Each structure stands twice: as C-alpha cells, then as structure tokens.
Amino acid sequence: MASDVAKPLVSVIVPMYNVGMFALPCVNSLLGQTYSNIEYIIVDDGCTDNTIDLIEDAVGSDTRFKILHKENGGLSSARNFGTQRCHGDYVMYVDGDDLIDSRTVELMVEAADKYQVSLVIGSFAKTPVLDNYKMGQNVEFHVESGIEHLRKLLLLSGESGSACGKLFERSLINDLVFPEGQLFEDMGVIAKICSKIQKVAFSDACFYAYVTRPGSITTLRKQGSKHAKDMDRTIETVRRFAGSEFQGEFECFQSFCTLRVAMRVDPDGFDSKADAQKYLWNARGLAWRASRNPYACSKWRLRCALFSISPRVHNAFYALYAAISGKAIG
Numbered sequence: 001m002a003s004d005v006a007k008p009l010v011s012v013i014v015p016m017y018n019v020g021m022f023a024l025p026c027v028n029s030l031l032g033q034t035y036s037n038i039e040y041i042i043v044d045d046g047c048t049d050n051t052i053d054l055i056e057d058a059v060g061s062d063t064r065f066k067i068l069h070k071e072n073g074g075l076s077s078a079r080n081f082g083t084q085r086c087h088g089d090y091v092m093y094v095d096g097d098d099l100i101d102s103r104t105v106e107l108m109v110e111a112a113d114k115y116q117v118s119l120v121i122g123s124f125a126k127t128p129v130l131d132n133y134k135m136g137q138n139v140e141f142h143v144e145s146g147i148e149h150l151r152k153l154l155l156l157s158g159e160s161g162s163a164c165g166k167l168f169e170r171s172l173i174n175d176l177v178f179p180e181g182q183l184f185e186d187m188g189v190i191a192k193i194c195s196k197i198q199k200v201a202f203s204d205a206c207f208y209a210y211v212t213r214p215g216s217i218t219t220l221r222k223q224g225s226k227h228a229k230d231m232d233r234t235i236e237t238v239r240r241f242a243g244s245e246f247q248g249e250f251e252c253f254q255s256f257c258t259l260r261v262a263m264r265v266d267p268d269g270f271d272s273k274a275d276a277q278k279y280l281w282n283a284r285g286l287a288w289r290a291s292r293n294p295y296a297c298s299k300w301r302l303r304c305a306l307f308s309i310s311p312r313v314h315n316a317f318y319a320l321y322a323a324i325s326g327k328a329i330g
Helices: 020-031 051-059 075-084 104-115 146-154 170-175 186-196 225-242 244-262 273-290 298-309 311-325
Strands: 010-016 038-045 065-070 090-093 119-127 141-145 166-169 199-211
Touching: 010 020, 010 051, 010 075, 010 104, 020 051, 038 051, 038 075, 051 065, 065 075, 090 104, 090 170, 104 119, 104 141, 104 166, 104 199, 141 146, 146 186, 146 199, 146 225, 146 244, 166 170, 170 186, 186 225, 225 244, 225 273, 244 273, 244 298, 273 298, 298 311
Parallel strands: 010 038, 010 090, 038 065, 119 199
Antiparallel strands: 090 166, 119 166, 141 199
16 A cells, blocks of 8 residues: 555635634544645634634644635635645545545545546535534445536535535645635636536445524524625626527526525515515516426426415425435535
C-alpha cells in the first residue's frame, strides 16, 4: 500500500460560527475519516461563544487540524478565507454543524483517480441533530458530462447546488469563489464549474449529513426582501451558464427557486407589504407555468400546481410530507 504522503492531500474547509456543542459531532466525523492525508482547516468566523475552545479540546495535538481566525463575514467569506490558504490537491467543504460518513474522503478520492475527473459528487441526507453518521448503503459511482450534470441542477433533481458533499480538484480553485454576503450562493458556483468541465463522477450514496437544527440558516422559516433579491441574483448567475440550450430546464429552475423563497415570505421582511405581495404573485405565476413544463418531475409539478392555486395549501401538504417522510424535497 502506498504511504500516506504518496496519496493526494485533501483540504477539508470547515467554517465555524457560534455552533457550540453542535461542532463536536462534525469534528468527530472528521477525526474518524479512513483517509489520512488530510489537512483540516477550521475557519473561526469571529466566534463569540465557546465553539473554538470545544474544537481545540476535541482535536488535541492532531497536527492535521489548523484553526484560522478572522472577523465575522458569513459563510461565503469563511469558505473563501479557507480556500485561499489551503494546500490540498483536492478541496472539500463541510459546514460546521454537519457530518460526513467516515469513508467519504477515501471513496471520493478513489473515484477521482479511477475516473480521472476534477469533480466528484455525492448525495446528502437531511437529518435531525446527530452524534455520529453512517450512510449505511452501498456506494456506486457513475460518470456523466458536466453539461448533463448542469441539467440536473436546473431541474433540482439529483443535484442540490450545494458546495458540500463534493470533492473539487485543485485545478478548479479559481472558480471556488463564493459571493460574500449573498444567500443561496453555492448554486451559481456549481453551475459555473459544471458548465466548463468535461465530466463528473457522481453517486446517489448519502456521504453527507445535512443537519437541520433550530437556529441554522436553512431552518429559518421567514424570508424577506434579502432572500428574494439574493435568490434572484443566483437565478441570473445560473442563467448565464445555462445558455439557450436548456431554456425549458432553466424555466423550471427559476420557478422552483422562486417558490422556495415565496413559500416562506414574511411581508414584514419587505420594504412594503405590496412588494411582498408582488413577489408572491410572480412566484405563483412561475409555478403555474412550471406545473405544465414537461421537463419538471411529477413531485415538482404537483408542488407548483398546489402553490399556484394556494400557497397555504401547498405549505400544509409540504409540512405533512416532511413530517411523514422525515425529509424535505427542497
């Protein structure tokens, strides 16, 4: 077996901001990786609680861990800070309160080498707060073109647009620049990368546990004008990389993403209630068209049809589905 130093170095970048005890399962999942040639870059994004103290106690003298400190600037700022200072042949992102399976890095590096790709993509499971995570399924990778995977992103089917749960070759590092201060920022970055690379290796195996907890960015229910404006910015970014080839698929993407914000609209979060109502009406119109779009899958067509008729009815069915299944579909 090759020595550890002969294996590619993987940089795992982990932004941390005031997650407290929720950081420990994340760090333990990193400590448990079966692949050993890793540098863990913990980015202290201006924590004001005991998060970093807890991490330092957990990692002890493990020299693979580097804790970098910066003023608070948000998730994108922390990712960019870590990316600019990493040394790996590959880069991976893990959010500070999420977990990965112990085989994640090893299997993704093997896939990158076997299929000679610059991007390896796994799936994720939305979970409640966990102490540890095992995906408990067989892992099988497939290869497709970057453009084919971009189409999956546009349809939000088999690609979430998240930077997490992916392994990026260092050749892509100049594209791993996340818009700072912007929500929903990942999707534009992933769309750009997929539009330019020849092929990707992907797996339906859930390497990544996407933890939903009270107070996390993704579980904040009410959304206002910033959410709407930032999602519109992301949609326009993705439009540039989708081009005219995927017009029908892009219309789905625009509708689905707008619905995601509109279903949680808080009129008090807009400059006026009239602005909130205008955004909601536009979302309903887009949803109606998407419900008749042949590119949309049946679940999205149903969601869009319900939302176009009544956002309240849509949200009630959505909440019921999430409660029964234990997951949400986006």
